[in-house]
Amino acid sequence: MHITLLGTGNAFVTECYNTCFTLHFNNKNDIFLVDAGGGNTILSQLKKANINYTDIKNIFVTHKHIDHILGVIWMIRAIGKSMQHGTYTSDCNIYSHAEVIDILRRMSKELLNKKEIEFLDNRIHLITITDGESKIINNQKVTFFDIHSTKATQYGFSIQLENGKKLTCCGDEPFNDHEISYVRGADWLLHEAFCLFSQIHIFKPYDKHHSTVKDACEVATRFNIKNLILYHTEDKNIANRKELYTKEGKKYFTDNLYIPDDLEVIELN
Numbered sequence: 001m002h003i004t005l006l007g008t009g010n011a012f013v014t015e016c017y018n019t020c021f022t023l024h025f026n027n028k029n030d031i032f033l034v035d036a037g038g039g040n041t042i043l044s045q046l047k048k049a050n051i052n053y054t055d056i057k058n059i060f061v062t063h064k065h066i067d068h069i070l071g072v073i074w075m076i077r078a079i080g081k082s083m084q085h086g087t088y089t090s091d092c093n094i095y096s097h098a099e100v101i102d103i104l105r106r107m108s109k110e111l112l113n114k115k116e117i118e119f120l121d122n123r124i125h126l127i128t129i130t131d132g133e134s135k136i137i138n139n140q141k142v143t144f145f146d147i148h149s150t151k152a153t154q155y156g157f158s159i160q161l162e163n164g165k166k167l168t169c170c171g172d173e174p175f176n177d178h179e180i181s182y183v184r185g186a187d188w189l190l191h192e193a194f195c196l197f198s199q200i201h202i203f204k205p206y207d208k209h210h211s212t213v214k215d216a217c218e219v220a221t222r223f224n225i226k227n228l229i230l231y232h233t234e235d236k237n238i239a240n241r242k243e244l245y246t247k248e249g250k251k252y253f254t255d256n257l258y259i260p261d262d263l264e265v266i267e268l269n
């Protein structure tokens with residue numbers, strides 16, 4: 001069981017890809033993709049990670065911002081083409097809340113050609129999920145929840161993993177109290193960290209409703225999280241990001257802190 005971070009950056013990065021990742025469970029040919037970044041680069045990131053997109057059977061989209069949703073249009077195109085050619089033999093499920101599902105359906109119909117969307121709503125299923133709803137994805141129970149974003153409706157999710165561990169993703173906004181029941185007791189927490197607290201004067205994360213490494217680490221400490229993965233960061237510090245962020249984070253969180261680079265794989269033990 002592992003996670004592959006395909007991208008780790010915020011919306012405007014140029015030195016890495018926008019935040020998106022795959023979760024790999026027991027069935028190697030049933031990969032779960034969460035968001036797809038801002039475009040066609042999703043396909044090259046998957047290739048670099050040695051992930052065949054025909055193995056991605058479930059996709060979840062957190063919200064409509066273009067650094068998360070546009071890559072999904074490319075996934076629909078790629079999967080639609082593979083279905084035509086007979087190289088994608090199962091169905092594909094794409095989950096999100098109603099607003100995103102509506103946008104995905106309209107964009108696919110407006111932007112893709114007839115053949116590419118031949119299987120839309122037939123074998124490519126756009127599935128609307130509601131706050132607190134659970135689905136079984138590759139034998140894992142995944143519960144989706146509204147993070148109560150102030151910008152655009154956004155959902156996170158929590159997974160009860162087969163090994164008994166719980167993994168929770170808070171999307172790309174700071175933790176808020178609506179998420180307590182999902183974050184409490186999590187063994188793995190995925191949380192955004194726009195920049196270092198020591199650099200808020202440069203990056204102004206609070207103006208953008210984002211948090212810092214310090215803030216995210218304090219949340220993890222508050223809930224006794226064992227493993228914290230930070231993503232959706234600025235990219236000006238990319239060369240030393242792991243070292244700088246780890247140094248600041250360790251002051252506020254003493255368990256396992258991960259500052260992954262793009263394409264990094266983390267075992268979810």
Ligand SMILES: [Zn+2]
Nearest residue numbers: 011065067172
């Ligand atoms: Zn974002």
